[in-house]
Amino acid sequence: MPIKKEEFKFVNYSWDDAVANELTPIGSLVYRSNILGADQRITNTGGGNTSAKLMETDPLTGEQVEVLWVKGSGGDLRTATKENFSSLYQDKLRALDNTYQSFPNKGYKSEGEDAMVGMFKHCNFCLNPRASSIDTPLHSMIEEKHVDHLHPNAVIAVASCKDQRELTEVIWGGQMAYVPWMRPGWEAAKVCEQTYAENPDIVGILLGQHGHTNWNSESKSCYETSLWVIETAARYIEEHDKGEDTFGGAKYQSLPEQERNELLSKFLPVARGLLSNKVKFIGTVQSDDTALRFVNSVDAPRLAKLGTSCPDHFLRTKIQPLYVDFDPQQDSFETLVEKFEKGIDQYRLDYIDYYNTCKREDSPPMRDPSPTVVLIPGVGVIGWGKNKSESRVTTEFYNCAIEVMRGAEAISEYTALPMQEAFDIEYWALEEAKLQRMPKEAPLARDVVVVIGAGDGIGKETAFRVAKEGAHVVCADLRLEAAQATADELTSIYGQGIGVAGTGISSCGPAIALGVDITKRESVKAMFDQVTLAYGGIDKVIVTAGVFLAPGQAGMSNDQQFDVSFAVNVKGGYIVGTEANEIWKAQGLPGALVLTTSVNAAVSKKGSLAYDTSKAAANHLVRELAVELAPLVNVNGLAPATVVKGSTMFPRDRVIASLAKYNVEFSEQDSDDVLRDKLANFYAQRTLTKQPITPADQAEAAYLMVSGQLSKTTGQIISVDGGLHEAFLR
Known part of the structure; x- marks a missing residue:
């Protein structure tokens, strides 16, 4: 299994013993998280969790207790600090299984699933206020001291193939087990716990349509195991890459950069206006080779219709993007606008139908049915969000989805989550609660x-x-x-x-x-x-x-x-x-x-x-x-x-001239600020309020x-x- 650090091609090996050896145990967890999150090929913005089970002194009893430190809800591995990790008594967390089992069982979607998240706070160590992630039980139930749960493009590509179970065995040679798609939560963690118990020699588990989890007894070894899992998948995909035939080959040619930007500068305001029928959106354009290869391809319409697979993706990108059937070599700007307008109208109708078909009795109200990702051949990918950060991350996530589809199509056939499963994630009560907890937008937030x-x-x-x-x-x-x-x-x-x-x-x-x-x-x-x-x-x-x-x-x-x-x-x-x-x-x-x-x-x-x-x-x-x-x-x-203050219209010589004109006392040795204050105060006396402007x-x-x-x-x-x-x- 080991790969020498200089042999990694598809991930960055960033562990530095000189840094890590100086850190506390919790500091080592934060360090591992940061260097994992810094590589977008390892996990996307806000995605994934890392954890460590550490011995801490109980503030009430003074005894040593085992505490699970795990990245909390809403944090990002790249920028996480200790404050972004929740800490829970491991014994109390494990004891919650009795509570879970008391709920009526309806498969892995039992009534207790969402309720368990609210129970986590009863296990908090040292009154840590950080909200716990839905993946907390997964980290708890894997007995190893260090656990990484990540969403790498290469691994999700395998997890999105129609024959993902068989590929797990082929690619990782039996060192990774396989668990089919389950919505994250308590029951999914229980299945992983059982899989781990039945396969003591494995180092991780591939989670269908989702990502992977791996572990080790040491923080550095856990980090290296994560890299090995991703590197191995990426190498297998690279060996089967279809080159020019990726996504069925090119159907359209990209517009030259200047021509593309001229088109975008005209089109984006039109698109923004049509999208913003309820609230305004901010856009982000991606026109690099990866995006253009996909939107220009033969298979782009088919794959776009399937939608994204990883839950982290379509929470941002919606179940699918809007693909505009635009011929960059033949169609005019007016044709692009016409096709976009018709496309967005149909997208909204389809989204309303999707919501009405899949909604449950307790589903939150339907959100804006407008697309958040737009694909245009010859032009690229355009992501939309409530602010620049959200639109950038949305575009980034769809870029990840493109890489997932590329990998899956290289080694097998790409499959997406079933529509009902996708809906249950998009309109998950926990996600809705997270949205409701967000602070009110500032007055100009979308401007x-x-x-x-x-x-x-x-x-x-x-x-x-x-x-x-x-x-x-x-x-x-x-x-x-x-x-x-x-x-x-x-x-x-x-x-x-x-x-x-x-x-x-x-x-x-x-x-x-x-x-x-x-x-x-x-x-x-x-x-x-x-x-x-x-x-x-x-x-x-x-x-x-x-x-x-x-x-x-x-x-x-x-x-x-x-x-x-x-x-x-x-x-x-x-x-x-x-x-x-x-x-x-x-x-x-x-x-x-x-x-x-x-x-x-x-x-x-x-x-x-x-x-x-x-x-x-x-x-x-x-x-x-x-x-x-x-x-x-x-x-x-x-x-x-x-x-006067801060104005380029009042350089020192003009200020001095004005002071002299109005017979205001000053010294040539006075600083610029002192001179300006004297002039401002003189002008103030000519006003009714007697205050400098x-x-x-x-x-x-x-x-x-x-x-x-x-x-x-x-x-x-x-x-x-x-x-x-x-x-x-x-």
Whole structure:
């Protein structure tokens, strides 16, 4: 059985004795879990469990007791810490069998199955609050000290073959036993316990349509056994791989990358709008070789119809994806949209029929019948979810399903779970309870908010404000490095992101950075195309970018200053609004546009002729765009008074000039922040509230205008100026 670590080809051997030998027993379990979870070929996101039975000191009696530490519900092996593991008294957990046996027996779906999960908390060691996994009894009933239960693509491929029992013997040479599909729970664990007892020489069990479980007396040996099980299956599949004939060979050819992305940038907003008839979705595109080989293949329609097999998969991907019968070499964009629209209508009807056919008396209400995975020949796989993380994982899971089907078709014939079994997993009361326990979604959780000018000042503060409410934030700025700095700060707070991927699984997170010059339509369009590829569309656009050029500044003539001021402050907003509107129209979903103008638009004063005039024009642009973009999009303006803090419009020399102009005392040795505070406080005394105007004040108003709380307000200019009576409406 042993394979030398340098001989592994299909999994990563990551165990490091120098690290592991310094760890506590529970630390070793966490370490093993992390390195297993780090390899997507070993187990998928959130899938699988690891455990160790360790001797602990009972806090009540002071005696040594055996405690089962097992990854709890909802955790991910790759990122798990000790806090993600539940801990249970092993003797109490085993004693629960008497409780289970007291329930009326209806096969492995006895009335006690789901009730047992609620009993686990009575076995908690040290009041550990981590919810126990449904697989907890499996880890308890296998007597070995260390147990891994995993969902590797290669193993699930074997477990999804029509002759999975026979292949188990052939591939692992009798060292793995076989148990046919059973829904995870107490009875399934009992069957595995009996199988283990009857076959003391085996190292693991293949679980039909599910994955595998293996064990050992040492943590490192258990890890190596897991790798051996997976490597052995993967090698067998590789030996039988069909090469160019995989999935029956290619029926269609992939579109070139640029052409594919151009098609996607047009199609994704349309698809998002059609899918989002109940709630909005965020998209993730996968267009790598694995995805394209499958969607382009002869067998893709047949296999897609069968659906996924592993329960972990279709909890995300639904029982099956939507396959769009699109010919990338012959069909037009309009044909793609027509076929998608017809396909989604039929999918929903089929899903409703599936629910009504399989539902039980106590089944939860039917969920949204829209597909979460869409397959398009020549284009790739598109996953949809309530946020970027969910859509990415959905797409990742279907990628796993593709690999499972590839392996199964290479060595045998792929089979999926029976429809009723799939339904019982999808609408399992325990899964429904997990959904109900999830926290309420943040107000902007399903929204994509583009903040232009996010590199600093009001824009940066606005990006942070909408991110706080759950938005997916696009930090756009003329200076890409400044936008990236803002996006990096947001991802450090809200999660990891890795930019925009044109191919493969787009793994951007809650914030991305893009460069844009709003005076150039081609730059704005390219920016929106990238946003669409990253998330599937847009919802809100907030423009805080602007320019202030005082007479004589930057070596420009007055005419040049007018040209630049109007290009940025007026035409830029026009270009952004009209380009965004193309996406809003394609989606058919309500949107919001906020343009930052200025109270200077209503107040005539000396020294800012080009700026003030352009901002007055921007005020009217707000009203004109409100008319043009109605009724789908609300357009409003944010009119700040002088915001000194954090603004690039107030470099040190301008601040000093202003302080000198107003006879405010200052020292050349004062820091930039001190100088800005002095000027801000001077301006504050000219207002009714006597308080400095900050970027946070503006960001709060910008958020209000895109929050939906002002959904009946459009064409309005909201001043945030501390009460500057000169700017009152006349």
